[in-house]
Amino acid sequence: xxxxxxxxxxxxxxxxxxxxxxxxxxxxxxxxxxxxxxxxxxxxxxxxxxxxxxxxxxxxxxxxxxxxxxxxxxxxxxxxxxxxxxxxxxxxxxxxxxxxxxxxxxxxxxxxxxxxxxxxxxxxxxxxxxxxxxxxxxxxxxxxxxxxxxxxxxxxxxxxxxxxxxxxxxxxxxxxxxxxxxxxxxxxxxxxxxxxxxxxxxxxxxxxxxxxxxxxxxxxxxxxxxxxxxxxxxxxxxxxxxxxxxxxxxxxxxxxxxxxxxxxxxxxxxxxxxxxxxxxxxxxxxxxxxxxxxxxxxxxxxxxxxxxxxxxxxx
Numbered sequence: 001x002x003x004x005x006x007x008x009x010x011x012x013x014x015x016x017x018x019x020x021x022x023x024x025x026x027x028x029x030x031x032x033x034x035x036x037x038x039x040x041x042x043x044x045x046x047x048x049x050x051x052x053x054x055x056x057x058x059x060x061x062x063x064x065x066x067x068x069x070x071x072x073x074x075x076x077x078x079x080x081x082x083x084x085x086x087x088x089x090x091x092x093x094x095x096x097x098x099x100x101x102x103x104x105x106x107x108x109x110x111x112x113x114x115x116x117x118x119x120x121x122x123x124x125x126x127x128x129x130x131x132x133x134x135x136x137x138x139x140x141x142x143x144x145x146x147x148x149x150x151x152x153x154x155x156x157x158x159x160x161x162x163x164x165x166x167x168x169x170x171x172x173x174x175x176x177x178x179x180x181x182x183x184x185x186x187x188x189x190x191x192x193x194x195x196x197x198x199x200x201x202x203x204x205x206x207x208x209x210x211x212x213x214x215x216x217x218x219x220x221x222x223x224x225x226x227x228x229x230x231x232x233x234x235x236x237x238x239x240x241x242x243x244x245x246x247x248x249x250x251x252x253x254x255x256x257x258x259x260x261x262x263x264x265x266x267x268x269x270x271x272x273x274x275x276x277x278x279x280x281x282x283x284x285x286x287x288x289x290x291x292x293x294x295x296x297x298x299x300x301x302x303x304x305x306x307x308x309x310x311x312x313x314x315x
Contacts (some may be wrong), residue, residue: 003256005241005246006051006156014166015058015144021248022149022244023053023087026274036249037228042095050154051248053087060116060142062096063162066178071157079136082152083201083208085268086130087232090145095132096121097208098184099141108161108181110217112172116164116266122183131208131310133187133198137180149230151270153205168229196283199276207276210268213260221258223251227271234265259287 010026016184020026024035024215035053037080038044065080072078084095100122103111111117122141126132126146139161159175160168191199193209201208213219213236221227221238229238230248237259238249271277 001256002043002250002252002255003239004039004041004250005114005243007040009022009036010034012277015056015152016059017055017057018094022271023055026030031101035221037230037250039214039250041304047154047226047250049228049270050152050241051270052150053151053246054084054142054150056142056144056148058144058148059164061158061160061166061168062121062139062141063158065136065155066156066174066176070136070178071155076155076157078153078155080153080155080157081136081203081205082134082150083133083203083206083270084132084142085149085210086126086128086132086199087147087149087209088128089126089130089147093126093145094123094143095124095126095141095146096143097132097134097228098122098138098180099182102182105176108176108179109172112161112170115162118290131190133185133201133203135185135203137178137187137233138178139179140184141176149268151206151228169296193276194281197276197281197302202276204272204274204275206272207274209276209280210266211265211269211281212266213258214261215262215264217260218286219258219260221251221256222279222282223256223271223279224277225251225272226250230268232266232268234263236267237261237264252275257284261298 011034012030016031016033018031019026020032026032033055037051037115039047052124067079069078099120103120109122153210157172161172161175193199196212200210228250231243231245236243237254
């Protein structure tokens with residue numbers, strides 16, 4: 001059984017920002033593009049999923065990720081399917097997911113060569129509260145002016161097709177070999193599972209929900225498989241572990257009590273599996289009518305650590 005308060009690993013990126021508040025109290029001396037939530041202990045690299053925050057002041061590269069079969073064919077554990085939840089968006093911010101119309105391999109190569117590949121992408125306006133699904137093999141890009149929470153399969157493999165004149169390496173052959181040369185699959189609209197739970201994305205690898213819990217209430221979370229929780233508003237506690245805005249927790253094979261504080265809480269909840277779980281969250285009742293929740297043993301949070309080394313396969 002596991003309940004962990006996750007640490008944070010910042011990563012410097014050329015497209016990132018100096019100002020990360022309210023999500024991080026970074027001192028602004030480094031341009032940070034990514035905050036990666038890190039598990040602690042011997043099982044930290046065994047998880048199927050990975051949670052990040054992305055901060056964009058410039059557009060990211062146009063890129064694609066391999067699926068499981070393509071990744072395993074070259075010795076990697078798995079591919080990379082991901083989903084994005086928009087935390088904030090400047091006016092006019094956009095994301096590109098899939099192509100507007102199907103193209104041939106030759107047409108794609110020509111667009112890469114002459115720099116017009118951005119015109120092939122299906123660009124969509126992005127607003128706070130939007131969720132986007134990006135299956136492996138989908139050509140995509142994230143524009144400037146966004147703060148995004150990303151849940152994904154645990155992989156850092158990214159193939160760049162175009163990088164806006166940057167000197168970073170492109171991976172054109174690998175990208176073309178794994179890319180779907182057409183529109184992205186149709187994304188199912190968000191839907192309410194209960195008054196408190198909204199299903200944002202579900203796929204073969206994970207389910208992503210937004211959860212809103214009333215103030216001064218107690219809930220029971222049943223984490224049958226690995227579960228990642230990111231607090232977006234309010235203050236909460238999981239067992240004896242306190243969470244504030246931007247804090248995250250990891251749970252696996254455990255039941256944990258969640259207390260909402262004096263204000264309602266909103267959180268993202270992502271868990272391994274392909275179907276939303278009916279028994280995931282149970283209302284125990286108002287806190288004033290309940291005894292103190294049971295104590296839960298948890299791993300101490302990992303302190304912020306210096307940015308991990310970049311590699312040519314990172315975004």
